Amino acid sequence: MMERLEKNGNSSFSLLGGPLYRVGCYTGLIRSGTDSVPLGVAIGVFFWLGLVAVTLVQGVTDQLFTFSLVGDHVRLLVVIPLLFLFESMLNPRCADFVNYLVRSKIIPEGALPALEAAIIRTRRGVDSWLPEAVFLLSAIIFSLLHLATPLLGVSTNNDPNVSVHITQAGDWYWIVSMSLFRFLVLRCLWQLGLWVYFLWRLSRLPLHLIPTHPDGFAGLGYLEVVHVNFLPLVIAISSVQCSAFAEVFIGGEMAFEAVYGVFLVILLIDAFLFIGPLFLFSPKLWDCKVQGLNEYMDFAAHYVEDFEKKWIDSKGVSDEPLLGTADLQSLADLGNSVDVIREMGWVPVSKRLLLSFTGAALLPLLPLALFKYSSYELMINMFEGLFGL
Incomplete structure (x- = not known):
């Protein structure tokens, strides 16, 4: 079984599937x-061009290409491609992570059948046509009932008094x-849910974690490499909200x-969706840290006692020359190992990942600064901040 997973690890696990994927x-x-x-680009552009074509036929193109309806264009031309960029980036890294678990022996051989069962169950959810059918039906019903969204902005509400939505x-x-947009968002959340489900199943396996692992997370540091691929979703969430803000700012409503x-x-919201699932491994990482400290402290106590008897205690002076002895280096290495365990994180999240998510969330907000400051003022402020004036 181990040979089969090592050989097919990258191909056996996948979050890509379903009717739309097959199309x-x-x-x-x-x-x-x-x-x-x-x-994703083809879908977004096709439906955007359909919107433009309808406005051309009706002669209301001037209403579409106004800043108060920027959300229309952002959702179709920016957010939809970002959703597909997310799944394109995430899927290979998830497969590599599963393969890494097998190669590094973090999944013991006895737990490989459980890992394979988790992969099979996840694949069933990915390949099923039922979720996408439910998502599409729900999205259509939502639009037909003319329900408003909790987001602000003209393009998020089917209100004939404030937008071109009275037209065809x-x-x-x-x-x-x-x-379509809501369907794709629900489909994306389904993929995220399947990944969280797989992590939950994985967290229940008897993982072979090593407290002195140099990644600082007992061997699970590769999860950070996986979750950095959620950046397109972070940008998409901010883009939707920022476009809604732009629509209300132009009308002076906020x-x-x-x-x-x-x-x-x-x-x-980003932290809950994309960092929260990593807390599933916190109990195991905490236990690994505590057990590692106990074991290495006990080992260190015996080592330094023998070291003191050999090199410090006058009654046990060694004939071995002090210069060049490996005992000193071993003592230093032991201290470094204990320090690694002390600093080991109990959630596989680094400051770099947090800063990446924060920067990605902030990126779509930057154009909104033009509603408060002119481009000249922004350049002057940037220049003064750069040179400390």
Whole structure:
């Protein structure tokens, strides 16, 4: 079984599947079996062009290309491709992580059947047509009932008094494009849920964790490499909210300072969705740290006692020359090992990952600064901050 997983580790685990994935493979818009970005771009552009075509027929193109409806364009041309970029980036890293678990023996040989069972169950959820059917039906019903979203902005509400949604172009956007958008968001959340489910199953296995592992997380540091691929989703979430803010700012319906509170909420949502699942391993990492400290402290106590008898105690002076002895280096290495265990994290998240998520969430917010400051003022402030003036 170990040989089978080592050989097929990258191909046996995948978060790509379902009817839409198969359509993308059939049409050639998914390349190499994992690159679905062309499919996302094609979907976004197609429905955006459909919206433009309807406005041209009706002669209301001037209403579409206004800043108050920037959310329409952001969702179709930016967010939808980002959703497919996310799955294209994440899937290979997830497969590599599973392969790494087998190669590094973090999954003991006796637990390999349980790992294979977790992979099979996850694949069943990925390949099933039922979730996507439910998501599509739910998205259509949501749009037909003309329900407003909790987001701010003209393009998030089917209100005939404030937007072009009284037109056929508005119906196209709200019923067709927004239904598609909601379907793709639900599909993306389903993939995230399957990954969390797999991590939960993995956290229940008897993992062979090593407290002195140089990654600082007993061998699970590779999870950070996996979760950094959630950055496209972080940018997508911020982009949707920022486009909604832009729509209300242009109408003077909200003060710019309201952004600060919402940005904090966005960070909390990102942390819950993309960092929260890593806490599943906290109990095992904490136990590994405590047990490692106990074992290495006990080992260190015996070693330093023997070291003192050999080199310090006058009654036990060794005939071995002090210069060049390996005992000193071993003592230093032992101290370094204990320090590694002391500093070992109980959640496989580093400051670098947190800063990456924060920067990605902040990136779409930067254009909003133009609503409060002119480009000249921004350049002057940047110049003064750079040179400390």
